[in-house]
Amino acid sequence: SQKIEQNSEALNIQEGKTATLTCNYTNYSPAYLQWYRQDPGRGPVFLLLIRENEKEKRKERLKVTFDTTLKQSLFHITASQPADSATYLCALVGGGFKTIFGAGTRLFVKA
């Protein structure tokens, strides 16, 4: 069955450092991959999309890579800030627009 794996342990980093989060998947060939941010008690908010034929995408301090051979995406936040503390969700979108999510990784950025 389709499976998405994200770091289950929380990631703690110092302000100003780069945070790197990992998303691995199996038994799936997504048309594209998305990253969302979720704050406690709130719904997820879309951040970035990367397509299967793209290697890298950037948006401000965010960078996403996508390796369809390794079936892996890396999500980077550079110059991290305490306000970046949240849970980050990886999502895979299939050809029929069904979107499935990983469990998310909690990020804590310490001032």
Next chain:
Amino acid sequence: GAGVSQTPSNKVTEKGKYVELRCDPISGHTALYWYRQSLGQGPEFLIYFQGTGAADDSGLPNDRFFAVRPEGSVSTLKIQRTERGDSAVYLCASSLTGSNTGELFFGEGSRLTVL
């Protein structure tokens, strides 16, 4: 409203009761999704509508769960004979079919507690 609206925001019920959760998507969004999220987990796909029809209902856990979207806008998720294991946050999302990002716009969720 400007965003996806879900009601009620909180619902406490007793085991065995019937529950309805409502989702009002962003105007003009033809696609509507329901997810269930338990503490510490990611959103679990339940069902996806394209217009009035369920395009994919493979995530509904059993026949106690049913969802409708009769006019292609508001959707209702219905849970019969609720069980304690149904306790979770139920998230609704909508999207614009044909958008170049497939971005899902989520509501704040309906927290269901079954006692």
